[in-house]
Amino acid sequence: MQTEICARATTWQCRDRLLDLTRPLIMGIVNVTPDSFSDGGTHNEFEAAVAWGKRLAEQGADILDVGGESTRPGASEVSVEEEIRRVVPVVRALAQEGLAVSVDTSKPEVMQASLEAGACILNDIRAFELPGAEDVAARSGAGLVIMHMQGTPQTMQNRPDYEDLLGEIETYLRRREEALLSKGVKPAQICWDAGFGFGKTFEHNFSILKHTERFVASGRPYLMGLSRKTSIGTATNQADPSKRIVSSVAGALLAAERGAQIVRVHDVRETREAFDVWQALQAAR
Secondary structure (H helix, E strand, C coil), X not given: CCCCCCCCCCEEEECCEEEECCCCEEEEEEECCCCCCCCCCCCCCHHHHHHHHHHHHHHCCCEEEEECCCCCCCCCCCCHHHHHHHHXXXXXXXXXXXXXXXXXXXXXXXHHHHHHHCCCEEEECCCCXXXXXXXXXXXXXXXXXXXXXXXXXXXXXXXXXXXXXXXXXXXXXXXXXXXXXXXXXCHHHEEEECCCCCCCCHHHXXXXXXXXHHHHCCCCCEEECCCCCHHHHHHHCCCCHHHCHHHHHHHHHHHHHCCCCEEEECCHHHHHHHHHHHHHHHHCC
């Protein structure tokens, strides 16, 4: 498929917020889960999760992404009721602090409850394909992250295969974007995510990173989420996700250099410092 080259997105409409993308934004991860691959159980109670979110904001996070269901390979699903119990109080508390809050979910019921609690972004690894999700998205006015995934979290790493990796991802994202636009979503709300680590091999993931510019050329905001993932550990021979900080920051910086406007990370302070150095270099004469 021939990529249609559009002007690079410079803003992202997220309800009543217009996020400035002329510098890369940092989306800090707030996992309210007992089983996430990197930090499961660390912040899975209300007080700890809210404190962690506030700390990430102080360290330089522009967006806080709150998730109540692990999407690591082989993860078990949780009920709607349990996900709402985990997520909504945290979303409400952080939104009341005036922070830009995203909710990482595929369930329309969780999306709606989180919007009512103050979320301004819906981040969906299933690109709003579950029944009812498109309708919630269309009514929300929120920023909408549509991500590519081959399979499901339970099956996605069972021999992922592509004839045309980049073309298939782009075709899927355009199809999901068109579906949302047909429901009344505005183009300014949509953000693309090629799904690093979701139904991809090591080689697939680094091809996605190498060709970041292709997805940026869509004219939509582009999000890269590679923080502490298995392929980062494979590249550095580091099995422990908590020890993939330096390599994850390097990956985020490489993505931003190639045009990614949002990076989703565990390690906000380290990423912010790396971006500060890079931006100082860009400003130098």
